[in-house]
Amino acid sequence: MMDLLSVEGVSKRFRGLLAVDNVSFRVARGSIFAVIGPNGAGKTTLFNIIAGMFAPDRGSVDFAGERIDALAPDEICRRGIGRTFQLVRPFPALSVEDNVVIGAMLRRHDPAAARRHAREVLARLDLFGKRHQPASALTLPDRKRLEVARALATEPKLLLLDEVMAGLRPAETDRMVSALTELNREFGLTILLIEHVMRAVMALAARVLVLHHGARIAEGAPAAVVREPAVIQSYLGAEAVD
Amino acid sequence: MTSRLLDGISHRGVALLAVLLAVLLAAPWIANDYLLTVLIIVLYSAYTGQAWNVMMGFAGQLSLGHAIYVGLGAYAAAALYVHFGIAPWLGLAAAIAVAVACGAIIGFLAFRFGVGGVYFAILTIAFAEFARIGFDHFQWVGASSGFFLPVANYTRNDLWNLRGDPTMFYYVMLALTVAAFALCHVLLKSRIGYYWQAIREDEVAARSLGIDTFRYKMYAAVLSAGMTAVAGVFFAFYYNNLFPEQVFHISRSIELILGPIIGGIGTLFGPLIGAFLLTGLSEAMQELLSALGFDAPGAKQVFYGLCLLVVVMALPGGVWPWLAGKLRVTRRDP
Structure with a gap:
């Protein structure tokens, strides 16, 4: 195949x-x-x-x-299949990290394991330092990165x-x-x-x-x-x- | 388990929670009868507010008809007690089952057919109104002339049959409130809580992350309905009388959601803080106006409304997020 x-x-x-x-x-x-x-x-x-x-x-x-x-x-x-949206759709009130944790929970039901995986993904996309900010506070380029991180966390x-x-x-x-x-x-x-x-x-x-x-x-x-x-x-x- | 219960709360927050719980536990020895009944109302609103918060605050589904679950729970347990002598703790199971079934029907209709936002809110109002009108003609439970539980002077508290003095009811309500608080805290920290928040924030994005949004919205609707029905059972056995015009009325549904809105939608402490503020405000207003000898009809409601307006305008996110910042009780990095 x-x-x-x-x-x-x-x-x-x-x-x-x-x-x-x-x-x-x-x-x-x-x-x-x-x-x-x-x-x-x-x-x-x-x-x-x-x-x-x-x-x-x-x-x-x-x-x-x-x-x-x-x-x-x-x-x-x-x-x-993981996807991003052209017009970004972060979960605005949640932190950057929690946005990615939600993606990670697809394959990791345990919140602690999902959080560990989310942090790895965030580091990969240069968002680790901003992980505690609310997603609504990010600039557009960072929101685009967050979209990628969140989709990636589902391990597509x-x-x-x-x-x-x-x-x-x-x-x-x-x-x-x-x-x-x-x-x-x-x-x-x-x-x-x-x-x-x-x-x-x-x-x-x-x-x-x-x-x-x-x-x-x-x-x-x-x-x-x-x-x-x-x-x-x-x-x-x-x-x-x- | 304990570590999970306290996850995300700072040491300062834990200390404050412990103090609050100790004060609430000691209250019946300190407070007079009047204050104790006020505290029962406070805890009752905190509990129902928390139950509603599961659906709106966590999962973002606006229900304006939550009185239906209070009413169904109240009538189910009361009818079983009056007609068959079934104790309320057993009746509770039936009450929860009826409310859960009703919540599942409303949820299914709305979520399967894409009814959301204000249209969902209208659907919930419609169901509560159906129930009000239906129970007005339901002879088995007294219809519009009301349904009454036998009241007598009890020599001792009968916890099994929920017959006793206000202190017993106070502790029952306190236990329910603490249990609801702990349950919501654990849920918020687990997968289901994260998924609810994702749905609340952006349902399309949530689906793209593999979340079966229909299923999780149903969980929220059913859990919220079941929790609210428990309050209904308490309501029936505490007040001993039920009138459809009262329990199912839309004003009941509105009352129920004011606490979490004032306290902070979607927060754990919001319903609790909101309940204290609103009931406290209402009672204080009463005292103040009578002390001033001001007796114009509706004056209390007008002042109450003005106070709410000020709170909503000054703190649109609710009192708790602001207060939490002041008290430094949330921990950023678990």
Whole structure:
């Protein structure tokens, strides 16, 4: 079993808008896979279908050999898919640490064990020093990190990251990239990310899928994909050519 | 177990808790009869406030119809006692079962069909009103003319049948309040408590972390209903009379939630502090106004309302979070 995630012919329509149009791709176990495309290309909708927020109108999603497209978000998380939200959703009144403890409790019912695991995850994402602050007090980049930490604490096999680099400074982006690379190397964590920050995509992803108007326009290694005329025209624009 | 009970409370907090408990335990020897009945009301509101807090403060589900559980518990135990001579401690099981079933029905309807927020609150009010109207016509328990428990002068306290003097009722209520406090403390520190708070804070995010939100909301609804029904049994045997217009009335539900709101929603001490403040305020207002010879009808309510307004505006998070900061009783790093 090479592919951890396999999306076959998935479509989703919202009234008149065909948000995702017959999209298929496979994510190999242990790999890092990026989905890019202009705003409104259907990336987040595709993510929400994989994470169980929406059922697709057509097509199927298979994870670890089982069909998951009819499952609820919590069941999908229990199967081993962790996710972040593009518009971050921390538990604002709780401390940073408690936010992550709640994630850790999925696999560790004992609060003390969950807390120990949460602290390891927090240290990995440079949030350990801020663990006692309420989540509502964090800056946006820190909230994005908290989203990653919380999802990671559920010990997913596949991590879905929805624009976690947005708003990060270049140095912070590099820190996040190296944290994700470590997770991928050390634990074989498979990562599927939506990203606009090409610096991160080029550094992380082994394969890239490009969406435009809900449909696939290119897929392949990042260096090759960014040279494809269709991709340059629809997404990257003139500045990416030079 | 003891360590778990005191987990997260500073030494100062433990000391203050011990002093408070000692004072409450000694109260019947110090206080006169009037003060003792006031303290019974305080503890009763602290207990019911704590029960409601499980649902709203911990799990974020606003119930404005909690009087239904008080009423169901009260009527169930009272009816078993009056009609079949079943002692209240056995009737308690039936009371809890009836309230839990009712809580499960309301919870199922709301949570399965995505009724949340104010719509959930309206649903809870509707059920309490159904019960009020239904019991108004329920002849077996006296309907609208009321249901009465036999009252006589007891030579000694009969704890098994909950017949006795105020001191006995005081200790029963104190034991219930302490038990509810300890239960909530342990729950808050365990997985279920964390999951409730996650649901309260953001249900979508909670689901994405693998939390079966339906199941945990049901646990909160059922536990809160069961705990509230216990207070209902106490209510029936303490007051010895039940009228649907009284026990199921929406004003009862509102009274019940004022304590935790003033004290601090979602906090352990909130319901306790709120109960002391509100009952204390209400009684003090009474004394003050009669001492001043001020006897306009409704004056007490107006002043009471004004005081509540001041508290809510000055401390929107409730009194306890502010007081806890002043007393330095919460420990950050367990």
